[in-house]
Amino acid sequence: MPNLPQAIAAFITSTNAHDADAILATFAPGATVADDGKTHGTEAEIRAWIASHLIEPRVVITPKTYADGRLVASGDGDFPGGPLDFAFDFETHGDAITSVSIAPA
Template sequence: MNEITLSKAVDSFITATNAHDAEALAAVFGEGASVHDDGKTWAGEAEIREWVQGHLINPKVVLTPTSFADDRLVASGDGDFPGGPLSFAFVFDIKDDQVIDLAIEPV
């Protein structure tokens, strides 16, 4: 199996998600960041913390990367939610090793 090389910010996102570490996850996002997931947008620190808790921490999501190219990560996600594991595409916009925009969609 080929090893997947992730950027620093994406690696930090995966590591914090899989450790269920809300503080480390929030720290991955830069000032003024936004997340687009489930047809909604979360913008700013407070809303992103809400998204992190509700979408990654509470359901104990574990992500297993399957590919990464051009700031697009495809990963299998499993956790305490129906139908898992599911595959998701995470499209990152990164500046200074922090995520400033993240769009997530099922694949």
């Protein structure tokens, strides 16, 4: 596994544990998530995204590479076509994620 900043490592660990509260805790107040053509910017929107995109499909993220805020990882779960590679473009401040944009890699 690549050497990851604490916030990103915590995001992956809590995602793989399917712990919605722990995932949400990795985000700073005012953080944004851009995925599937939508940007989620409130706590309620991010919580709903976590439930529908990470928890319900039981996603497991396996990091491949990391450089300059960009994590390329395999994502597998209860969805068709998996595993799939995704690029996660993170911005962090301290130990919290301030934004992440996710796209196919």
